[in-house]
Amino acid sequence: MSQYWSPAVRELTPYVPGEQPREQLVKLNTNENPYPPAPGVGEALHDYAIDHLRLYPDPTSAALRGSLAETFQVASSQVFVGNGSDEVLALAFQAFFRHGAPLDVPSITYSFYPVYANLYGVELRKHPLNKQWEVDIDALTAETSRSGVIFANPNAPTGHAHSLEVIESLLTRVTDRVVLVDEAYVDFGAESAVALIDRYPNLLVTGTFSKSRSLAGLRLGYAVGSEELIDGLLRVKDSFNSYPVDSLASLVGIAALKDAEHFEACREHVITTRERTRQRLEALGFEVLPSKANFVLAQHPDYEGAQIFAGLRERGILVRHFNTPELNNFLRITIGTDDEMDSLIEALEVICG
Numbered sequence: 361m362s363q364y365w366s367p368a369v370r371e372l373t374p375y376v377p378g379e380q381p382r383e384q385l386v387k388l389n390t391n392e393n394p395y396p397p398a399p400g401v402g403e404a405l406h407d408y409a410i411d412h413l414r415l416y417p418d419p420t421s422a423a424l425r426g427s428l429a430e431t432f433q434v435a436s437s438q439v440f441v442g443n444g445s446d447e448v449l450a451l452a453f454q455a456f457f458r459h460g461a462p463l464d465v466p467s468i469t470y471s472f473y474p475v476y477a478n479l480y481g482v483e484l485r486k487h488p489l490n491k492q493w494e495v496d497i498d499a500l501t502a503e504t505s506r507s508g509v510i511f512a513n514p515n516a517p518t519g520h521a522h523s524l525e526v527i528e529s530l531l532t533r534v535t536d537r538v539v540l541v542d543e544a545y546v547d548f549g550a551e552s553a554v555a556l557i558d559r560y561p562n563l564l565v566t567g568t569f570s571k572s573r574s575l576a577g578l579r580l581g582y583a584v585g586s587e588e589l590i591d592g593l594l595r596v597k598d599s600f601n602s603y604p605v606d607s608l609a610s611l612v613g614i615a616a617l618k619d620a621e622h623f624e625a626c627r628e629h630v631i632t633t634r635e636r637t638r639q640r641l642e643a644l645g646f647e648v649l650p651s652k653a654n655f656v657l658a659q660h661p662d663y664e665g666a667q668i669f670a671g672l673r674e675r676g677i678l679v680r681h682f683n684t685p686e687l688n689n690f691l692r693i694t695i696g697t698d699d700e701m702d703s704l705i706e707a708l709e710v711i712c713g
């Protein structure tokens with residue numbers, strides 16, 4: 361605590377990102393992609409004219425938004441870009457969720473939402489997952505007065521994804537406030553709600569280049585929604601930082617979007633490895649939640665999550681353990697290369713053998 365901090369800053373509980381270790385570890389803790397970005401990314405970096413760094417980037421990111429619009433078959437005016445989807449989410453909290461009523465959110469979901477809620481003074485109304493560890497759509501929509509609804513699909517850290525039909529049933533029930541669907545992991549097997557934005561002007565879909573495009577270090581995220589919603593985000597962005605996306609990031613993002621083949625191959629590889637990993641974990645006695653993301657959430661009936669986490673760490677393998685009552689016994693394991701997952705399974709055979 362410091363006397364210099366504004367009172368609200370004293371009340372913050374900042375998000376704690378997963379560890380980025382200095383030593384060489386098998387790193388399965390922050391849902392990064394184990395495969396390199398598209399080859400065109402290297403070429404774009406190589407061809408980048410250093411002299412461009414003298415100039416400010418395009419504040420509207422027109423070229424990148426155009427590429428995303430083409431990818432999603434929407435208009436550029438329906439696309440917003442930011443410095444990682446974390447920033448896009450933060451701007452969305454400011455733009456849409458400050459109506460003086462609670463924001464409906466699953467009790468288990470991306471743990472940055474409560475942090476933004478605290479930062480922007482948004483009250484959360486948390487709804488437990490159902491018995492299958494799925495986002496409970498009926499509970500989320502049970503009340504009539506709210507500032508909005510937010511959840512991740514696939515959800516984090518469970519990996520469960522609802523179908524478009526279920527998302528649409530939510531949208532028919534919540535029409536007066538923004539419904540934000542965070543699709544950070546959608547490319548690993550779920551259906552994108554971008555297909556619904558033309559019919560639901562209150563639907564905002566966010567996404568990221570960090571996972572399926574292997575560009576977590578670049579910091580590039582986006583939102584797709586009605587022009588009305590994108591304008592709301594632009595108003596907040598232009599009251600905060602005119603240039604959240606630098607010229608290098610724009611160029612690299614565009615190069616990544618161009619390579620559909622690389623994108624498909626990487627995500628298919630991750631999906632195949634995920635299913636193989638799930639089977640092998642189950643053979644070791646783990647309960648593994650079905651996942652449509654690039655991670656699985658797993659627990660063992662005979663060993664505590666913290667104990668397995670520590671055993672893996674000793675063997676140079678880093679996974680994610682959440683110290684909360686509901687998730688305490690689970691481990692969230694990012695899907696790495698086949699070799700990395702072999703190392704994981706070998707270590708678990710010793711720890712849980």
Ligand code: PMP
Binds near residue numbers: 470512542544
């Ligand atoms: N949403 C979810 C559900 C996530 O897990 C993450 C990654 N931690 C993000 C958004 C943010 O990703 P980024 O800022 O890298 O785009």
